[in-house]
Amino acid sequence: MADVTFTVDGKKLTAPAGTLLIEACRKAGIEIPAFCYYPGLSLQAACRMCVVRQEKVPKLQTACTTPVAEGQVFITESAEIAQARKSTIELLLGNHPLDCPVCDAGGECELQDMTFKYGAGESLYTEAKQHREEQQWSPAVFYDRPRCILCYRCVRMCGEGMDVWALGIQNRGARAVIAPNGGDQLDCEQCGMCIDVCPVGALTSGSYRYKTRPWEMNHVSTVCTHCADGCKVTLGVRQSNDGSTIIRADNRDKSGINGDFLCAKGRFGFDFVESGDRLTKPLVRDAQGKLESATWEHALRFAAARLKEIRDAKGGSSIGIIGSNTTTNEENYLLQKIARTVLGTNNIDHVRTADYATFSRALAGKASRTVGLRGIAEAPAILLVGSNPTDEHPLLAWELRADVRLNRARLYIANTAEIKLERQARAALRVPPAGYTQLTGYLAGGKSSISDTTFRDALLAEESLVVVIGPELSGATLQSLIEWGLGREHVKFALLGDFANSRGAADMGLSPDLLPGYVPVTAPGDYAAEYPNLPRAPGKSLPEMLSSKLGALLVVGADPVAQQNVAPDVLKSTFVIVQDLFLTETAAIADVVFPSASLYEKTGTVTNTYGDLQLAKKAADHAGVKTDFEILVRLADALGADINKLVPFGKSSVTADLGQSRGAQAGEADRHAVWLAAQGLEPKLSPFDPIAVLDEIERLVPGYKLDRLNLFCGNDVATEPGFVPVSALTATATIEPAHDGLFTSGLLSRYSPALKDLEKHQSAVPAVAVAD
Amino acid sequence: MPKLVSHPDEVKIVSKRFGQGAANIDKYVELGGYDSAKKCLAQGPDWIINEMKASNLRGRGGAGFPTGMKWSFVPKQSAKPKYVLVNGDESEPGTCKDHLIFLHDPHSVIEGTIIAGLAIGAKLGFIYLRGEYRYLLEIMEKAVADAYEKGFLGKNIFGSDTEFNIITQSGAGAYEVGEESALMESLEGKRGVPRIKPPFPAVVGLYGGPTVINNAETIATVPHVIAMGGEAFAAVGTPRNGGTRLFGLSGHIAKPGVYELPMGYNLKKMIYEVGGGVRGGRGLKAVVPGGSSTPVLLPEEIENIGMDFDQVGKAGSMLGSGGVVVIDDQTCIVEFALRTISFYQHESCGWCIPCREGTDWLKKALTRFHAGFGVAKDIDNIQYLAENMMGRTFCPLGDAAAMPTLGFVKKFRKEFEDHLNGKPCPYAKHADLAVV
Amino acid sequence: MTNETMSVFSTELSARFDKLVAKYPVRRSALVPMLLYAQDEVGYLSDAVIADVADRIGITELDVRNVATYYSMLRFKPAGKYNVQVCTNISCMLRGGYEIFEKFQDELGIGHKGVSTDGVFSLEEVECIGACCWAPAIQVNYDFHDDLTPEQVPGILEQYRAKAAQGGKNA
Ligand SMILES: Cc1cc2nc3c(=O)[nH]c(=O)nc-3n(C[C@H](O)[C@H](O)[C@H](O)COP(=O)(O)O)c2cc1C
Ligand code: SF4
Ligand code: SF4
Ligand code: SF4
Ligand code: SF4
Numbered sequence A: 001m002a003d004v005t006f007t008v009d010g011k012k013l014t015a016p017a018g019t020l021l022i023e024a025c026r027k028a029g030i031e032i033p034a035f036c037y038y039p040g041l042s043l044q045a046a047c048r049m050c051v052v053r054q055e056k057v058p059k060l061q062t063a064c065t066t067p068v069a070e071g072q073v074f075i076t077e078s079a080e081i082a083q084a085r086k087s088t089i090e091l092l093l094g095n096h097p098l099d100c101p102v103c104d105a106g107g108e109c110e111l112q113d114m115t116f117k118y119g120a121g122e123s124l125y126t127e128a129k130q131h132r133e134e135q136q137w138s139p140a141v142f143y144d145r146p147r148c149i150l151c152y153r154c155v156r157m158c159g160e161g162m163d164v165w166a167l168g169i170q171n172r173g174a175r176a177v178i179a180p181n182g183g184d185q186l187d188c189e190q191c192g193m194c195i196d197v198c199p200v201g202a203l204t205s206g207s208y209r210y211k212t213r214p215w216e217m218n219h220v221s222t223v224c225t226h227c228a229d230g231c232k233v234t235l236g237v238r239q240s241n242d243g244s245t246i247i248r249a250d251n252r253d254k255s256g257i258n259g260d261f262l263c264a265k266g267r268f269g270f271d272f273v274e275s276g277d278r279l280t281k282p283l284v285r286d287a288q289g290k291l292e293s294a295t296w297e298h299a300l301r302f303a304a305a306r307l308k309e310i311r312d313a314k315g316g317s318s319i320g321i322i323g324s325n326t327t328t329n330e331e332n333y334l335l336q337k338i339a340r341t342v343l344g345t346n347n348i349d350h351v352r353t354a355d356y357a358t359f360s361r362a363l364a365g366k367a368s369r370t371v372g373l374r375g376i377a378e379a380p381a382i383l384l385v386g387s388n389p390t391d392e393h394p395l396l397a398w399e400l401r402a403d404v405r406l407n408r409a410r411l412y413i414a415n416t417a418e419i420k421l422e423r424q425a426r427a428a429l430r431v432p433p434a435g436y437t438q439l440t441g442y443l444a445g446g447k448s449s450i451s452d453t454t455f456r457d458a459l460l461a462e463e464s465l466v467v468v469i470g471p472e473l474s475g476a477t478l479q480s481l482i483e484w485g486l487g488r489e490h491v492k493f494a495l496l497g498d499f500a501n502s503r504g505a506a507d508m509g510l511s512p513d514l515l516p517g518y519v520p521v522t523a524p525g526d527y528a529a530e531y532p533n534l535p536r537a538p539g540k541s542l543p544e545m546l547s548s549k550l551g552a553l554l555v556v557g558a559d560p561v562a563q564q565n566v567a568p569d570v571l572k573s574t575f576v577i578v579q580d581l582f583l584t585e586t587a588a589i590a591d592v593v594f595p596s597a598s599l600y601e602k603t604g605t606v607t608n609t610y611g612d613l614q615l616a617k618k619a620a621d622h623a624g625v626k627t628d629f630e631i632l633v634r635l636a637d638a639l640g641a642d643i644n645k646l647v648p649f650g651k652s653s654v655t656a657d658l659g660q661s662r663g664a665q666a667g668e669a670d671r672h673a674v675w676l677a678a679q680g681l682e683p684k685l686s687p688f689d690p691i692a693v694l695d696e697i698e699r700l701v702p703g704y705k706l707d708r709l710n711l712f713c714g715n716d717v718a719t720e721p722g723f724v725p726v727s728a729l730t731a732t733a734t735i736e737p738a739h740d741g742l743f744t745s746g747l748l749s750r751y752s753p754a755l756k757d758l759e760k761h762q763s764a765v766p767a768v769a770v771a772d
Numbered sequence B: 001m002p003k004l005v006s007h008p009d010e011v012k013i014v015s016k017r018f019g020q021g022a023a024n025i026d027k028y029v030e031l032g033g034y035d036s037a038k039k040c041l042a043q044g045p046d047w048i049i050n051e052m053k054a055s056n057l058r059g060r061g062g063a064g065f066p067t068g069m070k071w072s073f074v075p076k077q078s079a080k081p082k083y084v085l086v087n088g089d090e091s092e093p094g095t096c097k098d099h100l101i102f103l104h105d106p107h108s109v110i111e112g113t114i115i116a117g118l119a120i121g122a123k124l125g126f127i128y129l130r131g132e133y134r135y136l137l138e139i140m141e142k143a144v145a146d147a148y149e150k151g152f153l154g155k156n157i158f159g160s161d162t163e164f165n166i167i168t169q170s171g172a173g174a175y176e177v178g179e180e181s182a183l184m185e186s187l188e189g190k191r192g193v194p195r196i197k198p199p200f201p202a203v204v205g206l207y208g209g210p211t212v213i214n215n216a217e218t219i220a221t222v223p224h225v226i227a228m229g230g231e232a233f234a235a236v237g238t239p240r241n242g243g244t245r246l247f248g249l250s251g252h253i254a255k256p257g258v259y260e261l262p263m264g265y266n267l268k269k270m271i272y273e274v275g276g277g278v279r280g281g282r283g284l285k286a287v288v289p290g291g292s293s294t295p296v297l298l299p300e301e302i303e304n305i306g307m308d309f310d311q312v313g314k315a316g317s318m319l320g321s322g323g324v325v326v327i328d329d330q331t332c333i334v335e336f337a338l339r340t341i342s343f344y345q346h347e348s349c350g351w352c353i354p355c356r357e358g359t360d361w362l363k364k365a366l367t368r369f370h371a372g373f374g375v376a377k378d379i380d381n382i383q384y385l386a387e388n389m390m391g392r393t394f395c396p397l398g399d400a401a402a403m404p405t406l407g408f409v410k411k412f413r414k415e416f417e418d419h420l421n422g423k424p425c426p427y428a429k430h431a432d433l434a435v436v
Numbered sequence C: 001m002t003n004e005t006m007s008v009f010s011t012e013l014s015a016r017f018d019k020l021v022a023k024y025p026v027r028r029s030a031l032v033p034m035l036l037y038a039q040d041e042v043g044y045l046s047d048a049v050i051a052d053v054a055d056r057i058g059i060t061e062l063d064v065r066n067v068a069t070y071y072s073m074l075r076f077k078p079a080g081k082y083n084v085q086v087c088t089n090i091s092c093m094l095r096g097g098y099e100i101f102e103k104f105q106d107e108l109g110i111g112h113k114g115v116s117t118d119g120v121f122s123l124e125e126v127e128c129i130g131a132c133c134w135a136p137a138i139q140v141n142y143d144f145h146d147d148l149t150p151e152q153v154p155g156i157l158e159q160y161r162a163k164a165a166q167g168g169k170n171a
């Protein structure tokens, strides 16, 4: 819309016509107080805190509902306005318990802040306050009516934002309350979004209540370790006996790709970190065949000695490596580098939850045909094929809903089953069971068993389209769909996988046939020089490794035994090394087990399924564990590898790296060091500093030319997969989507009491959309 | 059965069929009913709106907005259907005039609705009655059914090719639902919480379509305006206040009842001549001129007030719903103020802070105060609170609670002070006033 | 759609509801009257009533409750067969509304929102019922009684007691 000019407090401001005054002011740095207004949710005009004076209008106006127009004149602070706000707060405090000292929101309460600002400290009114007992609605959500200021943010967040509609307003007048859908229980997604938006301490979180005060915590922004959407999450951390403990997770800075959003897993599922089942000491199988704890030195030496023995005796091809979907890019990169340059094998793979290899092959050489989450969030038209994002990609679902609601985006859904997002869809196409293979033919207008042509017509009328593809589509099916899209202008793609770093695992070359950046091992390009002794033949895939009685198997952050249903004696003759948080089924049969750190206990980058790269920052400490990065470096060291080659750390390598990768930007290393120091990160002086490997990733991996400044500011940065052409994929990929729901997250959720508890409160039937 | 009253000064226009069995459709037609609708059907929208404008008929629901002008705001073209909405929520304490219209002259409401529909190009009208008016709803339902039967409603009204339908609707107990946008919410099956304005109902109303909403009396007056001609109707009243109004005299009045008097009729005369003065020959302490929301007037203030929107407004109060509540000199004003605020506390929808919390605290403070536990500072606090509610709430209910409270405190400060210092209610009638 | 035999409502009411929901441009418009009519028959809005209504309208029970709890005539506990509603608002108060209310309290031995032990009566102090010019006024269920004096109270109760004894339907 055309810009208009108006005056606020004597300053001329410009904004598109129709912008809400409160937003226009915020953008100009003029803060107008608001309880009920919340960006992106419907307008209420209920709290009356945002009142301003508009010239020639008799009454005070609410800035949250006033659209700006040319020539308007506003005053946002004056004695009259201050008085109006003060009296509103006085009124609120009339029935408010003022139990700030014991309230969870104390220190983070908008009512407290406002009271301070407008000085309504003394209570004018001596009447008895309405008392009501606090209610527990679910393991996650508690409600305290006396503290509730009835701003209805929670109700709107749950309904409009989440499309769950589990909260309502009941009774009227001073007796009004917020009420949950199950009478006294909340039967919902337990996302905690309602708690998050509550400006006061009326809604509190079961996991955080009375644990601490906000100012006693350190707040660390990192990346959620659960699904592949990669929400930015702020962990509140407090020092404890055995390191530091995560007290809560939220998204207080709201600058991440997730904006306001976090799902139940991101918000409550951090407690696996504190699980009593965490491994804290290395384990080595003793002469009696029992796993016994050992010192790090002993375990590392023992593991390395055996590995070396096997490598030297039977060759690298007798060793297999299985990597993780939740470890960092640097760890994954290092893992494959060790495999290929130290152990001399291409037998490396990971549990593939989506066919990123085909995705990259289909898009090879095509610029700007993939789309990050921010791009999806504002796409005017989206085709979602497969997947059920509401459960499996909560953030994507949130963004799609918001895009439809706020930007009037058109969502098209093609799925074999009915999914909840169809409530937001402009059109939904029911694909016959196992019918995704026919989809491309249908879209291309050819013959197909799908007869609904209106869906296709509407879709083809779209000028631009983002195609979000579920993990059900792989191989030729995936390839043909992408080819169809490439044949049209303005079509971009995203592929949905599972877990925090599945995309990173694939990007970083945890594949028997592909090096980092999907460079084929058969035509390694620059890697040929960088990776001496790189075996040129593709290695074994994960299923092949498990069935071919390898001499040794190194498993990092994965549980192939459980996941692949491996018979117990298959790995009997294989020397198995496992790095994990827990004694998984694979760890239980291993010969050496190293206790590793979770994503919340390390620094490094992860790539979400849309290719957005983010920096995970170490938040907590767990006594006894080490990061996979450190374990790998030490293992390689014990194997006799040249660590300086493996991890280009230290002054010389930094300088060397500079010249090659960023010629024009000389001096960045210094700036970078300043940056690292400012971020509380160690400069790359240690072989355990993963950022040294990030340098190499940037240098060698196609597509990982990163905007470092932004990355280290804590922002997500795009990876542009300028995928290199692959003539054919040699390994037959088995794609196994995890289909994790709202409360499951692979192995981690099994050790999260919070998620297990919440799962019981999951809504069986989605609520009917509110008819209007 | 409510008693009908009469007085020679009455000019019976709206009430002219009261007590004549006009709920019967044949009787209504015999008394000239539906002629206006037929005339409007022939004349068309512009003519109707011009007549309405000329009539100076102002809304009888309380705010007194010129009806013709309101109708003219409805866009001629609209993608969404347009609606007529008759507000029969009548819940303002002191008001019972619509009650009599529904009881005695239901077809005038139907006919008025048809005319409004013709004027704005609507095909559907709703008549919403408060839930307590069940027997009146049944009368209305019967009347609507009869009108369909006769072909006055339906696909081809009066044999024309114009369609018009009416749906009757029951509320379920909520004063706030009388507020126009809250009424639309209620009619859409939602909580009676008002909507953000703009957009105004004339543009975006019921189901998002352009909607004219009028009070039942306004609507019932419409056929008479058409029958008399706008100018003739206007001539009955005072400038900019056309016609007559159903005034309800209640409280300590000798002859309570609903009287139809010309707009601008002198208030003092209304009380002393039409209503027979204060009951039992007592002195007059105060008058609430237009329903409980309107600020109280002192005896000396009513001398020269003509009861029209402008004159009462000038006197610092409002004509409101036309419910004149007479208060004698043995009434405790604090108690009266408390009962008034209790009502608003009970009826506040709770949406916005100043009204929800303000009415609650005024009620609590006045309860304590009236019970004899007040302190001097309370009086200022009550005034401060009410002043800070004024103009700050989401809908006018907050003002409707604050305005009378301010009136009582300002005009009867002495009486409040008399409650202090061991002097509980000087009248001590309901010192333990039970509250709803 | 609710299976008729499963409905908490009588066949007549069910049929009426079927018509009601179809009457409006939007189904949900039937909600408020439907709740009131349901209460008239069942006596109060039980959980079963709310579930049934939610089903008929096609909205959640929560949504029905949000709306139902807004309206003061709707109740969630049984009342007496005859619910006596005494207006004590200004016009009635000035003409003895509280005396009428007290008389009912004395006669029935119950207070505001009380239900008599025999379940025949319940008592409620209510806001203005639109009979101000005929004050003081009360409603017994939907019947108006106006221009009352406390002396008339026993007679009114007698009238309804007799009706109740005959098993008369709600007025
Ligand atoms: C709290 C509140 C209650 C109201 N109650 C009623 C009512 O019961 N009946 C009515 O006709 N108007 C009522 N109104 C006025 C309506 O909002 C609206 O102005 C009126 O129905 C318009 O009709 P009119 O122009 O014919 O007066 C109320 C307004 C407010 C703010
Ligand atoms: S789904 Fe549950 S936890 Fe999430 S906003 Fe709604 S009520 Fe709150
Ligand atoms: S619980 Fe919190 S968010 Fe919800 S209405 Fe109350 S104060 Fe607002
Ligand atoms: S599990 Fe996924 S959607 Fe949920 S918070 Fe973590 S990254 Fe976000
Ligand atoms: S003023 Fe506010 S709380 Fe009061 S009735 Fe209006 S919207 Fe509701």
Ligand code: FES
Residues within 6 Å of the ligand: A033, A034, A035, A036, A037, A044, A045, A046, A047, A048, A049, A050, A051, A062, A063, A064, A065
């Ligand atoms: S923020 Fe504008 S009224 Fe609440």
Ligand code: FES
Residues within 6 Å of the ligand: B093, B094, B095, C087, C088, C089, C090, C091, C092, C093, C127, C128, C129, C130, C131, C132, C133, C135, C137
């Ligand atoms: S005040 Fe009692 S009926 Fe109006």
